[in-house]
Amino acid sequence: DQQVKQNSPSLSVQEGRIxxxxxxxxxxxxxxFLWYKKYPAEGPTFLIxxxxxxxxxxxxxFTVFLNKSAKHLSLHIVPSQPGDSAxxxxxxxxxxxxxxxxxxxxxxxxx
Amino acid sequence: xxxVTQTPSHQVTQMGQEVILRCVPISNHLYFYWYRQILxxxxxxxxxxxxNEISEKSEIxxxxxxxxxxxxxxxxxxxxxxxxxxxxxxFCASSVGRVAGNTIYFGEGSWLTVV
Numbered sequence: 159d160q161q162v163k164q165n166s167p168s169l170s171v172q173e174g175r176i177x178x179x180x181x182x183x184x185x186x187x188x189x190x191f192l193w194y195k196k197y198p199a200e201g202p203t204f205l206i207x208x209x210x211x212x213x214x215x216x217x218x219x220f221t222v223f224l225n226k227s228a229k230h231l232s233l234h235i236v237p238s239q240p241g242d243s244a245x246x247x248x249x250x251x252x253x254x255x256x257x258x259x260x261x262x263x264x265x266x267x268x269x
Numbered sequence: 270x271x272x273v274t275q276t277p278s279h280q281v282t283q284m285g286q287e288v289i290l291r292c293v294p295i296s297n298h299l300y301f302y303w304y305r306q307i308l309x310x311x312x313x314x315x316x317x318x319x320x321n322e323i324s325e326k327s328e329i330x331x332x333x334x335x336x337x338x339x340x341x342x343x344x345x346x347x348x349x350x351x352x353x354x355x356x357x358x359x360f361c362a363s364s365v366g367r368v369a370g371n372t373i374y375f376g377e378g379s380w381l382t383v384v
Contacts, residue, residue, distance in 0.1 A: 192372075201273070201360050201375035202312065247312060254325050255300055255367045256314040 161185040162250050164260035172268055177235040179263050181248030184229065188250035192257065193222060193233050196245045206233070210252070238267045271295040273376035275361050281382045282351055290346045290379045292361030301344045302362040302373065303336065305329070312360065318344065319367065351383045 163182045171177045181191070189210050194202035208215040208222045208231065215222050221234045235242055245264045249257040274293045282288050294301050303315040316326040318336050333355075335347045344363075348355055358378040365372075 194375075199378070199380075201362075201377045204372045204374065207372070255317050255364065255373075256302070256325055256327075257304075257312075257373060258314070259312040261311045 161258050162248055162260040164246075164248055164263050166263050167261070168264040168266070170266045170268060171238050173240055174237045177233075177238045177242065177265055177267065179233040179235075179246050179248075179265065181231045181233075181260055182229055183231070183248075183250050185250055185252065185258070186229075188252035188258075190251045191222070191224060191231050192249045192251065193220075194247045194249060194259075195242075196247060196262070202247060205246075235265075238265075240267045240269050243267050271374075273361055273363055273374055275359075275376040275379050277379055278377070279380045279382070281384060284353060284383055285350050288348045288351055288355075288381060290348075290359050290361070290381070292344045292346075292376055293342050294344055294361065294363030295374055296342070298363035298365050298374075300324075300364045300367055301336075301338070302364075303346045304360045304362060304375070305357040306360070306378075307354075307357040315346075315359075324367075348381075351381075353383050356381060356383045 192207040193205040195205050196202045206217050206220045224231045245262040247262045248260040276291045301318045306312045314327050316330045317324045333349050337345050358380050360378045361376045362373045
């Protein structure tokens with residue numbers, strides 16, 4: 159079941175630069191997409207979401223872009239900080255309350 | 270900030286034993302969930318629970334699993350006869366409502382090791 163795909167297992171960026179995390183999906187029934195951040199030995203923490211009827215949502219340093227025709231979304235973090243180092247999960251939600259997660263991308267922000 | 274709390278944080282159990290994982294969802298939330306993450310794999314949905322009954326469950330959630338809300342605050346996941354492949358981090362979660370887009374808040378997880 160590969161409804162949500164995060165093809166990059168890891169990403170490394172310099173502090174202050176932009177981090178771009180990508181996510182592709184196959185399920186056209188998703189109504190919302192959510193990004194969660196996870197530190198080791200902790201639960202996922204909600205970061206930002208976007209409705210399928212929008213193409214952009216911004217919250218401080220975090221912006222999510224949705225391209226429905228390409229079934230692609232991305233999370234931009236500007237500027238990146240060392241505290242942003244974590245695993246980022248993309249998730250789709252639609253038709254029910256359950257979340258379908260991708261495998262995650264480990265972001266490392268180097269000082 | 271209100272949070273979902275889970276106990277135990279880590280449990281080691283013999284194969285075939287019963288395990289109960291406990292959760293206290295956020296107090297005004299009405300929907301409760303269990304997810305799990307096997308080491309190195311994605312977070313997977315197990316079950317959702319609303320109004321004292323299961324509203325949705327995945328293929329993983331077979332007859333070995335059950336959920337219960339024994340009182341007004343706790344939400345439990347029981348695994349009747351654990352298998353080695355049940356070893357995973359189990360996350361409890363809750364949300365205010367069912368409408369897509371309601372944020373689902375996760376607890377810190379209960380790490381289950383079956384030996």
